[in-house]
Amino acid sequence: MASTIATDISSFAATQLLLLDYELQAEVAEVTALVSQSSPTALQRAGIAILNLIVSSQRTGLGGRTVVDLELDSAVGGGELPEHGIRTGDIVSVQEQPAGTARRKEKSDLKSRGSEGVVVKVTGSKVAVALNKEDEDLPSGKIWV
Structure with a gap:
């Protein structure tokens, strides 16, 4: 016979x-370690x-946050996003993609200028991100999430 133990709801929730x-x-911590050790392609x-x-x-x-829709650059490929594990509710960093010839210092400058946000919608062709900062200057050119 199973014993019943009374559990206080507030302690369970805490x-x-x-x-x-x-x-x-x-x-x-896991994602930070991966991002710091790996290239964007990896x-x-x-x-x-x-x-x-x-x-x-x-x-x-909602709340005055800037929501940006990000799509794949038409110069790179078709309209469908590649396979990924990004889902609604994920906290992401939106950064300008460094050029292939960019130096290490230029790449670190781009990382510091990135914006953080929350993914609000994911479809096969676009990702919508609500940025944390209200008056965010969006980078021009190619971006990576």
């Missing part, structure tokens, strides 16, 4: 929130980045 926080910290092959994107539209979303 424990779950603590575990979720630990999980978030572990995921952030990240795309791993399914955690999408390269060669351009801003197709920009609008104001």
Whole structure:
């Protein structure tokens, strides 16, 4: 016969929130390590980045946040995004894609100018990201997430 143990709802919820926080910290540490050690091309092959994107539209979303729609650059390929693991609710960094001839210092400057946001919609041809900063200067040219 199974024993019934009374669980206080508030302590259960507090424990779950603590575990979720630990999980978030572990995921952030894992992705940060991957991003710092790998090239954007390797990240795309791993399914955690999408390269060669351009801003197709920009609008104001809930809370006054800027929502940008990112699509694959038509000069690079078809309209469909490559296979990736980016889903709605993911926290992403939107950065200008460095040129192939860019020096190390130029690449680090581009990383510092990137914006963070939350993915609000993913389709086969575009990714919509709500940026964290309200008055965000969007990079021109190719972008990667």
